[in-house]
Each structure stands twice: as structure tokens, then as C-alpha cells.
Amino acid sequence: MNQVPELAVFDWDGTLVDSVGKIVESVRDAARQLGMPAPDEAEIRQVIGLSLGPALDRLFPLLKSDKDKKKLAEAYKRAFVERDTAPCPLHTYASEYLWALHRNGVKLAVATGKSRRGLDRALAAYPTLPDFSVTACADEHVGKPNPQMLLYVLRKTGCRPEKSLMIGDTTHDIQMAKAANVGAVAVTHGAHPREQLLSAEPHLLVESFKSLSIWTFKRSLSDIEDQSRLSS
Incomplete structure (x- = not known):
């Protein structure tokens, strides 16, 4: 399963x-x-x-x-x-994980502390990413850890909290997810250290998108990519 x-x-x-x-x-x-x-x-x-x-x-x-x-x-x-006018690099396997979710029918969204202008500028720098169904920014909603922007995403997508995940690198993300009754997934490659993330008690803590892919699909991203190439 x-x-x-x-x-x-x-x-x-x-x-x-x-x-x-x-x-x-x-x-x-x-x-x-x-x-x-x-x-x-x-x-x-x-x-x-x-x-x-x-x-x-x-x-x-x-x-x-x-x-x-x-x-x-x-x-x-x-x-x-x-x-630096060049865009910041995506974390390793971020793009592959997004595409794997997209190909499996998962709706994608962003909930960020960035402004709308800042996020739109950032998204434009990564034209090869799959489309996000909804994006929520801090200048349009109450900021993290308040769950308001995540609840907005749930309403817009029509998805159930218990069937949704919030993936973030800070305790602010974990607190927001738990307040919205959404699964809280913490990644350790970002702003807050591992021990601090653990103190917020996420439902899942992973080191990388590769690890998260194995948990999500019970197989590696390379296996998913191979299957995608065979079916295309």
C-alpha cells in the first residue's frame, strides 16, 4: 500500500x-x-x-x-x-518528485511566506516544473504558522485534509499543517535544523525528496522515471 x-x-x-x-x-x-x-x-x-x-x-x-x-x-x-539574478537551484530531486506526483494525479500547491510578486517571479524562473493548482502567499493571507493559507488551498482544491500533505523545512510549516489537520512532512535540507524540526513533532521527517519519494510511492524516483519512459 x-x-x-x-x-x-x-x-x-x-x-x-x-x-x-x-x-x-x-x-x-x-x-x-x-x-x-x-x-x-x-x-x-x-x-x-x-x-x-x-x-x-x-x-x-x-x-x-x-x-x-x-x-x-x-x-x-x-x-x-x-x-544574484540567476535563480536559486532547486533542491536535489525536487523537480523529479513534483513530476512523479503530477503523473500520479496528485494536485500540487504552494503555501509560502513570499509575496505574490516574489513567488510569481520565482515560478517564472522554473518553466519546466509541473503546474501548481493553487498558490497562496503571505501578502494575501495570514502568515504562517496560522493555518489560514493552507485552509484556503484545501477549499480551492476541494481536497480532504486527511488526504493531504504539507511539505516544509521549518517548524512554522509543521505548526500550520497540524493546525489544519493536514499531514506534516518536514525536510531537513532547509532553514531549521533536524532537532528543532523533531521538537515540533511532524508526522514524517525525511532527509531528501528521494527519501520522500520512497515513502510516497514505495519505490525510488529512478524506478518511476523508468516506468514513465516505457509508457510514453
Whole structure:
């Protein structure tokens, strides 16, 4: 018996895309531009996945005025876009796993702390990925770990929570999934370390999309790809 869901919802940064390092350096660049001490990497990793405003509030609690907060957010966005115009690489086997789900009739979705503009720009950089049925962004919904954006995805797709998975790399993703009664899958290749992910008690913790594929389909991605080539 396999574990193929009706719906697989993915976080973006750190989960599908290896962008954690770029986010860390962009936050530090933004702080330096405004003459503030730059947070260390561990602090920044903790807020990855949250909406930008709350994330920066946690990192810079002494910044009080809305004007200064806006300047910081704009500096971060500018640093992120200008730091490297090439798209961040997908994590190993991310594309293959998405396509394997798609070929097995699983609906795909994204629930992310990115803005709509940021996600649309990111998606445009990966034209070979399968289509996502629904995408939910933090500037259109209440941010993680609130389950509102995940509940929105469930409503839009008509999928059942107990037949759905939320795959993410932070405790924010795990908490959101559990609050929505969706299966919480944590991947260890992203922002939060393994022990922290385990402390949030995900339903499943995996090291890679290759491992997740074996759990989902009870066979490796190479087996799935071979079968796909034979049937095409």
C-alpha cells in the first residue's frame, strides 16, 4: 500500500528551492545598508518562512517607526533581487518528485511566506516544473504558522485534509499543517535544523525528496522515471 495523497502543498524557500543562503545574506546586506548590526545566520534561519514584516520585527525589535521598517523591508527586497539574478537551484530531486506526483494525479500547491510578486517571479524562473493548482502567499493571507493559507488551498482544491500533505523545512510549516489537520512532512535540507524540526513533532521527517519519494510511492524516483519512459 502506498502513501500517495490527493494534494501535496509545498513551502517554497528552503523546501523546493535552495535559497536559505541567499536570504541570510540579503537580510545582512539590508541591515548594513541602514547602518544596523547584522543578525547572525542562526537568528535569520529561525524567521525564514514567516511573512516579511513579522520576520524583520523579530530580527530588529528596536526598530519602531513604520518609516524605518518600510526602509528595511525595501532594502531586503532590493538586496534579494539584485544579489544574484540567476535563480536559486532547486533542491536535489525536487523537480523529479513534483513530476512523479503530477503523473500520479496528485494536485500540487504552494503555501509560502513570499509575496505574490516574489513567488510569481520565482515560478517564472522554473518553466519546466509541473503546474501548481493553487498558490497562496503571505501578502494575501495570514502568515504562517496560522493555518489560514493552507485552509484556503484545501477549499480551492476541494481536497480532504486527511488526504493531504504539507511539505516544509521549518517548524512554522509543521505548526500550520497540524493546525489544519493536514499531514506534516518536514525536510531537513532547509532553514531549521533536524532537532528543532523533531521538537515540533511532524508526522514524517525525511532527509531528501528521494527519501520522500520512497515513502510516497514505495519505490525510488529512478524506478518511476523508468516506468514513465516505457509508457510514453
